[in-house]
Every structure is written in structure tokens, then in C-alpha cells.
Amino acid sequence: MLEYYLSLLTKAIFVENILLVYFLGMCSFLAISKRVDTSIGLGFAVIFVLTITAPANWAIHHFFLKKGALAWAGYPDIDLSFLNYIVFIAVIAAMVQLVEMILDRFSPTLYYNLGIFLPLIAVNCAILGGSLFLVEREYTLMESTIFGFGSGLGWFLAIVSMASIRYRLRYSNVPSKLRGLGITMLLTGLISMAFMAFSGIDL
Amino acid sequence: MSIISKKSKQIIADPLMGNNPITLQVLGICSALAVTLKVDTALVMTLTVVCVLSISNTLISLLRNLIPSKVRIVVQLSIIASLVILADEILQAYMYEFSKQLTVFVGLIITNCIIMGRAEAFAMQNPPGKAFLDGFGNAMGYGIILIVVSLFRELLGNGTVYGFQIIPEFFYSMGYENNGLMVLSPGAFIILGLIVWVHRIFANIEEEA
Numbered sequence: 001m002l003e004y005y006l007s008l009l010t011k012a013i014f015v016e017n018i019l020l021v022y023f024l025g026m027c028s029f030l031a032i033s034k035r036v037d038t039s040i041g042l043g044f045a046v047i048f049v050l051t052i053t054a055p056a057n058w059a060i061h062h063f064f065l066k067k068g069a070l071a072w073a074g075y076p077d078i079d080l081s082f083l084n085y086i087v088f089i090a091v092i093a094a095m096v097q098l099v100e101m102i103l104d105r106f107s108p109t110l111y112y113n114l115g116i117f118l119p120l121i122a123v124n125c126a127i128l129g130g131s132l133f134l135v136e137r138e139y140t141l142m143e144s145t146i147f148g149f150g151s152g153l154g155w156f157l158a159i160v161s162m163a164s165i166r167y168r169l170r171y172s173n174v175p176s177k178l179r180g181l182g183i184t185m186l187l188t189g190l191i192s193m194a195f196m197a198f199s200g201i202d203l
Numbered sequence: 204m205s206i207i208s209k210k211s212k213q214i215i216a217d218p219l220m221g222n223n224p225i226t227l228q229v230l231g232i233c234s235a236l237a238v239t240l241k242v243d244t245a246l247v248m249t250l251t252v253v254c255v256l257s258i259s260n261t262l263i264s265l266l267r268n269l270i271p272s273k274v275r276i277v278v279q280l281s282i283i284a285s286l287v288i289l290a291d292e293i294l295q296a297y298m299y300e301f302s303k304q305l306t307v308f309v310g311l312i313i314t315n316c317i318i319m320g321r322a323e324a325f326a327m328q329n330p331p332g333k334a335f336l337d338g339f340g341n342a343m344g345y346g347i348i349l350i351v352v353s354l355f356r357e358l359l360g361n362g363t364v365y366g367f368q369i370i371p372e373f374f375y376s377m378g379y380e381n382n383g384l385m386v387l388s389p390g391a392f393i394i395l396g397l398i399v400w401v402h403r404i405f406a407n408i409e410e411e412a
Contacts, residue, residue: 021388026232027316082292085310086284093277125233125314132307177403180410181229185396192389 005146012150014198018126019158020191025126029159030184032117039163042117043156047149049121050130053095054148057088057131058141081135088131089122096122126155161191214336218344224317225348225395226402231317236391237308238349242365245353247301249346251294251309253339255286256318260338262286263326270327279322280313287312317345348398355394360385 018024025046032042063069065087067079100118103111121127130151134144165187174183224230238248262282263270270278291309294302302309312318321341326334357363359382362370370379384390403409 023236023388023391024233024311026236027230030229030232082288085288085291085313086281089280089284089313093280123314123316123319125311128314129233129307129311132310136307175400176409178400181226182396182399182403185392185399189389189392189396192392193384196387196389 005142008143008146009150010198010201012147013154013157014195015201017154017158017192017195018129018151019155020188020195022129024129025124025155028120028124029155029162029188030181033159033162033166033184036160036163036167038117039159040156041113042120043159045117045121046124046126046155047152049092049096049099049118050127050148050152050155051145052099052148053092053127054130054134054144055141056095057091058134058139058144060087060091061135062141084132084135088128092127092131093122126151158191162188165191211333211336214333215340215343218337218341219347220344221406223344223348223402224320224341225345226399227406227408228317228320230320231315231345232395233311233315236352236388236395238305239353239356239391240360240386241357242350242353244301244304245346245349247294247298248305248308249342249349251290252312252315252317252345253342255283255290255312256321256342257335257338259283259286259318260321260326260334261331263322264329264331264334267327275323275327276319279319283318283322284313317341348395351398352391352394356385356390360390 012018016022019026019029028042033039061069061081061084063072065080065083067081068076070076070078070080096118100111103118130148134147139147162184166184169183169187178186218224222228225232238244259279259282263279266278266282287310290312291302294305294309321338325337329337354364357365358369362368362375362381382390385394
């Protein structure tokens with residue numbers, strides 16, 4: 001069983017990297033990856049929020065929204081799964097708010113460092129995408145948590161490596177029209193190619 | 204006096220080429236790449252985004268004087284999410300095959316930055332008519348990039364366009380092979396990077412790195 005979870009984790013981090021394979025969270029990836037320290041901050045915030053929202057949304061889907069999920073309340077025929085999107089986005093926004101308040105109370109330094117990024121995360125596609133994937137793939141609670149954590153870690157790795165490359169890139173002579181978005185996309189393509197070397201790894 | 208005034212023409216045309224939401228404003232890239240494996244899925248996605256963005260812009264613009272500015276993000280998000288749910292249900296009912304292929308990416312229109320961005324930047328300050336045109340224009344600008352990327356990926360990766368064989372058989376018998384990389388995700392990144400480059404050469408735009 002442990003092996004299975006380990007394989008799920010490596011799959012979420014490397015083989016099916018949420019950014020490099022599913023293109024999720026590109027907007028903040030492109031905007032924030034200019035500096036290494038800020039991308040580390042945002043990366044940690046994404047890991048944190050994904051690890052919390054994945055099991056939370058799993059529970060909500062499983063006990064309230066799924067077809068037949070309300071059987072415990074005496075309504076076995078109700079299918080509320082069309083409400084998935086709006087409920088998930090609300091849960092994510094609420095979680096982000098909650099995380100912000102908890103951090104503010106217990107760890108002001110971390111709050112100060114992550115502060116500006118936390119609100120941004122609510123509209124990061126990677127978070128909503130993670131929740132939608134776990135519904136589509138019918139993961140269990142444990143699988144969802146591992147998948148959420150793995151995806152967050154994969155996103156963290158991608159943005160930090162990108163920020164480091166862009167930092168080095170400052171001293172190279174990129175064609176003027178390719179600077180900014182163009183070269184970043186090409187580089188992401190190359191990183192994505194490198195990550196493809198992990199495909200086929202099965203623990 | 205033409206039916207469409209010069210100003211409204213500009214609102215539509217501007218995001219198509221000059222101020223394209225993807226290549227210049229860097230918005231909505233997430234979903235722009237994932238659905239570009241084939242031209243037909245890109246077309247369906249474009250259609251969905253055009254509908255959602257024009258309607259959401261119009262609605263938000265109609266409500267702009269009623270929405271308290273403190274909770275405006277939540278109001279905008281719930282309007283957008285409801286429209287996306289509608290679009291998803293319609294897709295599942297009438298185009299089930301496509302809705303299977305697009306999987307989670309229909310739902311991810313909610314977090315597509317273009318929609319929130321246009322609501323915030325344009326619909327909150329402008330009357331419904333203009334907001335509709337702006338939404339339509341931006342969604343089309345997004346769609347054009349989607350379709351161009353998918354054209355290249357399908358042509359180079361499968362030798363087809365919209366399911367029709369374009370590259371003739373004797374090319375293959377002469378040793379031509381489909382580029383497998385285009386079907387995988389790196390192909391999408393590289394094609395979009397090159398499109399951005401070409402677009403910026405023609406539009407003569409530079410960015411501080």
C-alpha cells in the first residue's frame with residue numbers, strides 16, 4: 001500500500017506535473033517567476049493551500065454533492081454534482097482566507113512573507129484544477145491528500161527552477177522581441193521536455 | 204453613419220491583433236494550451252469562452268452600480284461560475300464527446316484570468332453595450348491564438364487539420380514522419396513562445412526582461 005502511495009506521489013510531482021503537463025497555474029507562474037525569493041514564497045503557499053483544499057473538497061464532494069451522497073440525510077436520489085464548480089471555488093476562497101487568518105495569528109513572519117501572494121492563490125487554476133481532477137479520477141481521501149501535496153510540490157519545483165533560470169538569463173543577449181513572455185514560454189517548453197524524462201517511472 | 208460606430212469597431216478589433224489578451228496582456232494561458240491538441244476542441248473551447256465572457260461582461264456591467272466595491276470579487280466570481288456551470292451543462296447535453304475531451308478545462312474557465320480581468324478592468328466602468336463588445340473581442344482574440352496553436356500542433360503532430368489528412372501519403376512513403384513532440388505538452392509551450400515572438404515583431408512591442 002505504501003508503495004502505491006509513493007508511486008502516486010512521484011507521479012503527481014514529476015510525471016504528471018500540474019504545470020508542465022497540464023498547463024495549470026500558468027498565469028501566476030509567468031508573472032511571479034521573475035524573482036527567486038518571491039517564487040519560493042508563492043510555491044510554499046501553493047503547496048500549503050493545495051494540500052488543505054484537496055481533502056476538504058473531496059469531503060464536500062463525497063458527502064454532499066455526489067450522486068447519492070445525501071443518502072445519509074434521507075435523500076438517496078439527489079445529484080448535486082453540477083454545483084461542484086461554484087462550491088469548490090467558494091471553499092478555496094474560504095480556505096485561503098482561513099489560512100491567512102491563522103498565519104496572521106500564529107506566525108507573523110511567515111504571514112508577512114506570504115502575505116501578498118495568498119489572495120492571488122484563490123484564482124490560481126492549479127488549485128481548482130487539483131480539486132476537479134480528484135473528482136474526475138475518483139480518488140479516495142488518502143489519495144486526494146497525497147495528490148494535492150504532490151501537485152503543489154511539482155508546481156513549487158517548476159516555478160523555482162524557472163525563476164533561477166530567468167535570474168541567470170539577465171546576463172544573456174536575448175533578441176529584444178523575444179524578451180519576457182516569448183523566451184519564458186520557450187524555456188518552459190524545454191523544462192517540460194526535461195520532465196518528460198520521468199515518464200515511465202513506476203515504483 | 205455606419206451601423207457599428209468607429210469606437211465600437213475599435214473595441215472589438217483592438218484585442219484581436221494589437222492588444223491580444225494572450226500574447227500581450229499575458230492572461231488566460233492556462234487553458235490556452237491544454238485544449239490545443241486538435242483544432243475541433245480548440246474551436247469548441249473558443250465558442251464556450253466567447254459565450255461566457257460576453258455574457259459575464261454584460262451582466263457585470265448591468266450590475267456595476269449595484270455591486271458594493273468591497274465584495275465585488277465575490278460577486279463577479281459567482282456570476283462567472285454560474286455561467287460556466289450553464290455552459291458545462293449545455294456542452295454535456297448537446298456535445299457530449301467534446302465535453303469528455305475537454306474534461307476539467309471547461310470548469311477551469313472560472314479561474315481563467317481573462318474573464319476576471321475584463322470584468323474588473325472594463326465591465327465595472329462601462330455601459331453594457333460596450334462591455335459586451337469588449338468581452339466578445341477579447342474572447343475572439345483568445346480564440347484566435349488557441350486556433351493558431353492547435354492548427355500547428357495538429358498539422359505537425361498528426362498531419363491532419365480538423366480531422367482531414369493534409370500531408371499527402373507519398374510524403375510518408377518518402378520517409379516523412381509526424382513530429383511526436385507536438386502532441387506532447389512541450390510542443391504547446393514552444394509553439395506559443397514562437398507565436399508570441401512573431402506577433403511582437405509585427406506589432407513592434409518590447410518588454411523589459
